[in-house]
Amino acid sequence: MPELLEVRDLHTQFFTRDGIVRAVDGVSFTLAAGETLGIVGESGCGKSVTALSLMRLIPQPPGKITQGEILFDGRDVLKMDDDEVRGIRGNAIAMIFQDPMTSLNPVLTISRQVSEALELHLKMDRNESRKRTIELLELVGIPSAKSRLDDYPHQFSGGMRQRVMIAMALSCNPKLILADEPTTALDVTIQAQILDLLKNLAREFRTAFILITHDLGVVAGMTQRIHVMYGGHIVEKADTNELFANPKHPYTWGLLRSIPRLDQTRREKLRPIEGLPPDLIAPPPGCRFAPRCQYKRDICDEKPPELVAVPNAKADHESRCWGTQTGGWLTTTDWRTDTTVFTKVEA
């Protein structure tokens, strides 16, 4: 399958008073047309910055994409001029943001905000775009869409606003949708509805999408592949089933341990990953997860591991860990049965 998106060695940095924050530090991945990818990791590990970089929406200054290539449909987004990038934004690549409460303009009507992109990219006139807006709002499940066209965002609930955001993203039939924590700000019941909607629409329109979340539970049923990010790096790549069946990075294990399970006995407590993500101004010299890793050995603090294929696993399963590489000390460790208690590693 020809690749729709190919990201090579992307570096995005923020130049702050305290130093250079290496928010995305050498990220590479590919996405085929119609494929769905989950990017998972906790706050501050570079997920959102990666997504914003793809559309060149990093606020500059202080941010800057310092290195790398983003090939979209064979063309490097980073080499395009501003007009060409604007031609892609909202058109071939659309984005759904985290907080529907603040991501819609409070003083413009819903129809104005949805039809903007239609008029811009598809050259529709007011009447056509209005009609299309009604269709889009019906598509995303907004009841009596026609009568709500001239309402303002504050007249919608959070879930309905996120539906409007999805309608906006879908409006120009994009090839790729970037959904940055699209359900984090919503109630759990609404979350499920929005995720279902996203999944069905992406399938229906054969749109590729990248779902960014901190919740492994969210991506489980949603995406074909998952990339786990930590400290500006991708630390594990695998297809979704493989990642859940056979995770090969202690950070992924930590994320899995912190998800509540229905089959868990009541006594068992969730085990959080102790500590905080690394300071991306001065990241640890070795493995970036080493300071929080219960399995670490000396080499982890000294030399950064590479992202390499995992032994005895599916072909495209890669991990950035000394322990699970060929010859490592964790190749046979099973995170489910491992009894080592996840203790505090550093104060």
Added chain:
Amino acid sequence: MVNYTIRRVLLMVPTLFFVALITFSLAHAAPGGPFDKDENKKLPQQIEDNLTRYYGLDEPLPQQFLLYLGKAVQLDFGKSIQRNRSVNEIIAQGLPVTAQLGIQALLLALLIALPLGIVSALKQNSGVDYGSLFLATIGTTIPSFVIAILFIYIFGVWLRLLPFVGWGDGLDFRRMIMPTVILALPGAAFLTRITRASMLEALGQDYVRTARSKGLAEGTVIIRHALKNALIPVATIVGPATAGLITGSFIIETLFSIPGIGRLYIISINARDYPIIMATTLLYAFLIVIANLSVDLVYGALDPRIKVEA
């Protein structure tokens, strides 16, 4: 909306009543009276007594106040003690001048403040930004009478570029320049800072990022998405700014000998011309209340989240 407006207009009645009460008390509490003169020009006691009786100033104060109110509600504001003409006539003569000066100054202030504030926000920490900060600092810190005297000296006396006395027929453009600019300056300074701050805030909002993610041109993002939001706080400041213009006009009209009601106000206070003090104060109070009401109505139009309700 109509109900709301009516209610607000009705609320003006108590406001104006208290303004009248306080002004009346203060004016009469101030020492001296309308017939005081220098020692050597003093009126004979008999004449002063007659005058006092003629203007009803011999009655007890509460009674004077009630009499005044009774006439004022019929829009009869009495006769000026100094000028021997009806207050209505005098104000009708001065008000157009003051109104023209004030409206010109307000428009000029907005014309300076909005573009300057927006550009300062877009080009943060640039030359324009620092320039506007400098201007805003001068405009707010140096009192307008100092600036006025400086301007009169530079442009009027030294360079002999602009006339600086009187107003003429209201069409003499060169005569209006200095008073209008100086009156506009403090408001312009303040509004520039507000515009800059609220524009910066709007530009940092998520919905601006959403707008950019749709591929909109930067101009559309700024005007359609950021500016409309940024103008909401600016609009609320225009009400108080109008009040600032009114008090500013006392000084400017006096300095430039402009025959408006601002100068009239100062003169009548010095002369203890009670009917004029009362009438002009009430007029100013009325204008400020109206300015605030219009701002509130505009606010409802700008921000759909604010619904004006009865």
